[in-house]
Amino acid sequence: xxxxxxxxxTGGAHVVRPARPKVFNGWAVTIVPGxxxxxxxxxxxxxxxxxxxxxxxxxxxxxxxxxxALYVRVLWTTLRTSAIVTVATLLLGYPYAYxxxxxxxxxxxxxxxxxxxxxxxxxxxxxxxxxxxxxxSGVINTTLERLGLIDSALTLMRNDLGxxxxxxxxxxxxxxxxxxxxxxxxxxxxxxxxxxLGARPSRAFVRVFWPLSLPGVFAGSLLVFILSIxxxxxxxxxGSPSNTxxxxxxxxxxxxQLRFGVGSAMGVVLLVVTLVLVWVGTRVVRLGDVLGxxxxx
Numbered sequence: 001x002x003x004x005x006x007x008x009x010t011g012g013a014h015v016v017r018p019a020r021p022k023v024f025n026g027w028a029v030t031i032v033p034g035x036x037x038x039x040x041x042x043x044x045x046x047x048x049x050x051x052x053x054x055x056x057x058x059x060x061x062x063x064x065x066x067x068x069a070l071y072v073r074v075l076w077t078t079l080r081t082s083a084i085v086t087v088a089t090l091l092l093g094y095p096y097a098y099x100x101x102x103x104x105x106x107x108x109x110x111x112x113x114x115x116x117x118x119x120x121x122x123x124x125x126x127x128x129x130x131x132x133x134x135x136x137s138g139v140i141n142t143t144l145e146r147l148g149l150i151d152s153a154l155t156l157m158r159n160d161l162g163x164x165x166x167x168x169x170x171x172x173x174x175x176x177x178x179x180x181x182x183x184x185x186x187x188x189x190x191x192x193x194x195x196x197l198g199a200r201p202s203r204a205f206v207r208v209f210w211p212l213s214l215p216g217v218f219a220g221s222l223l224v225f226i227l228s229i230x231x232x233x234x235x236x237x238x239g240s241p242s243n244t245x246x247x248x249x250x251x252x253x254x255x256x257q258l259r260f261g262v263g264s265a266m267g268v269v270l271l272v273v274t275l276v277l278v279w280v281g282t283r284v285v286r287l288g289d290v291l292g293x294x295x296x297x
Contacts, residue, residue: 046271049264056261065265071249075269078246081163081235082228086175088168089224090217093175097216100176101183119173127234130166131157134238162238163245167231174227175220182216222281226274246270 053061065071100111118126133139134156141153156162186209194204235245250270253263 049267052261053264053268056264058261061261061265062269064262065269071266074244074246074249075273077243078229081160081167081243081245082225084160084164085167085171085228086221086225088164089172089175090221092168093172093220094179094213094217096172097176097179097183100180115173115176118169123170123233126170127166127237130162130169130234131237134162134165157238158240160239160243163235163243166234166238167228170234171224171227174223178219178223179213179216182219183213186212218281218284222278222284226277226281229270229274229277 096111096115100108103111131138135141136153136155138156140156141150144150144154156165190208190212191201191204194208195201199207230247231245232247232251235243236248236251239245239248246266247270250263250266253259253266
């Protein structure tokens with residue numbers, strides 16, 4: 001029996017059959033471990049928390065949160081403190097990022113290192129360092145008393161001031177580097193061009209440079225605010241019961257009071273608030289500005 005090949009049937013024309021699609025491309029294989037890790041250690045615990053908030057002992061956990069004025073007040077205190085920390089990091093981070101952008105390579109590396117070196121240190125270690133500086137018998141009060149500038153120790157911790165100082169120091173890199181990344185993409189000839197057309201340096205900065213750097217400002221502010229509302233270690237060590245942060249209250253509900261259902265409901269509320277803020281923020285800020293990279297359209 002003779003065989004008939006494809007060329008004889010098609011009159012000698014070469015038939016190209018489409019290649020079968022590969023189920024696992026190279027990039028897909030690389031994300032499997034990370035995806036499995038996220039599912040096992042993020043989505044599964046979150047799912048368990050949501051289920052427990054409705055079943056331990058029941059959906060009334062959310063009613064307890066709404067009806068208790070203390071819980072709502074703590075949430076408001078957390079949002080207020082996060083806003084203050086965001087403004088503080090912006091006031092410090094914007095001129096710092098601008099100085100990094102205007103400096104030479106060596107000075108930029110030094111300034112960047114001054115921000116990154118503390119960033120690589122444990123949050124717990126940095127917070128304890130602030131307790132050494134801010135406590136009544138700490139370095140700051142002792143120095144001021146020896147200089148004769150104060151008669152008694154200033155209350156620099158166990159209040160909103162101490163929490164704000166500690167959180168601002170820890171979160172400053174999240175404000176500096178998004179702003180710096182956006183500033184690097186601004187054409188350096190724009191401000192001199194505005195000045196050559198008669199604008200004063202301050203006016204050229206306000207009318208030209210500042211608007212172009214706003215994506216970095218929005219990105220850094222979003223990052224700092226979102227991270228602030230979930231802070232635990234720094235408010236727990238530098239704060240006080242009168243200015244308790246939300247995460248500290250959740251930890252107390254679970255670890256000391258053993259009210260796992262109510263604590264889970266409070267965690268779900270904080271998660272929903274965070275997701276809403278992220279969604280609102282992404283209406284203003286592009287993901288590439290947050291990450292400091294260019295993302296293709």
